[in-house]
Amino acid sequence: MPMQFNKLILWNFVAVAVLASWYWLPGHGFWFQIDRAVFYFFNNKLGESQAWVNMIAVANNRAFDAVALLVMGLVYYSYYRKADAEQKRRLLIVGLLMLLTAVGLNQLGRTIPVERPSPTLTFDNIHRLTELAGFKTKDASGDSFPGDHGLMLMIFTGFVWRYLSWRAGLWGCLFVVIFSAPRVMGGAHWWSDIYVGAFAVAVFGLAWLLQTGLMDAVIGWLNHRLPRFKRAG
Template identity: 30%
Template sequence: MNAPLFTATWQWRRLALCQALALGLLLLWLIPTVRTQLLTFDAGLFHVLNTPLAHSTAWLYLWTFFSLRPVDALVGLVLLALLVRGGWAYPTHQVRPALATFIGLLVILLIVRTLLTKGIEAWGLQHSSPSDVLPGAYLLSDRFPGLEHGWELKDRSGASFPGDHASVLLLWALFMAHFTRGGRRLVVAALAVLFMLPRLVAGAHWGSDDYIGGLALALGVISLGLHTPLAAGLAHRGERLLTPPLRGLGRLPVLGRLSLLRP
């Protein structure tokens, strides 16, 4: 008998630890003196990553490419491919419940992130991105003005906390890290860091938007799923919803070879 991917049990100690860590990160950021120190560190980090754009053509074109909205869709496909690849993080027969669970957790993340963003705005603590604030910033949108609207080049934001892009990447990374070990876990971590860098290089987000805001959101949501019966419930109900349409797609040539579409 195949073991379930998730256990429908309450893991109170792990849940409390992760939720306390997530809440602690947010509370730390709310302390004015700490937030000032974090932004000072973030400013230095931004200049280290952003300044080479003015001097290196390769650096400029690399991060301009990764800062385009359509490229975000390509990144999403890469992450999805690893998520639904049978035998990489979990056996083939567990791909569907894993996908269903991740989709459910992603919806929860989007809801929590929206509420947090509105709360930050209501408290008057929201801030603009470093590209709009710091002197000497190299703006990709100034260098390539045609890309800002036609290709939605992302190098600025009027409300950059928490890092929305980073929160999704970190949720995926924490989810995949739960099932992988060794080199594969390193691949997961490397991809998450790599795909978070474009917003930091271009200046759309401060570092703490990601390593405080994005991480707190992802950690809180992944813990809520994995350390309670929630993930097991999402896997069971979500798989039932996904199976009929996926069964139909699995009858198509070539597509039927995909782990996600196999019976």
């Protein structure tokens, strides 16, 4: 894939503009208004129904993260199982690089000079999921920006859109909304942790990796260098 200079500039501009509009506006400007409205909408619901509390608490339990991994894995595997041997080798390399990219961009996100406690640690007189549920769950974070779950999901979306198909990319977009929602609904993350912080980091990083041809070059290099194993017989 040749370098897509116009797209690279566009996506870098989008990432910087979104992050700057949040970072430089006093009190985070209109983003905070959205954050507060979203938080109180879902927090008020925690006081209305124990069934709702239990559902959100389950979705915020660490074990539930495996569901997101399983669903993403199933989408990836649905393409892998239909591929020929050479394509399967390439998809394994892409999967490995996707995981390494997730680790790298997560570290990049941590370099943003922001330490932001979650809304449950910011507002008073609120419902706490950990107090209402009868089992272990999560409803707070001392440093919630950018949202790491949302970032991982967005990286998956970018990779499968590029290397699988646009249909897989649309599934990825749906997963971003569905699997990042519990952290927002439970109060462990602000809405903007996902749709400003994670979005900006993902768009910036993926633009440089996918629009410059860099990732394609690394995939090609690994495909050439890694040993090939032949089946016996």
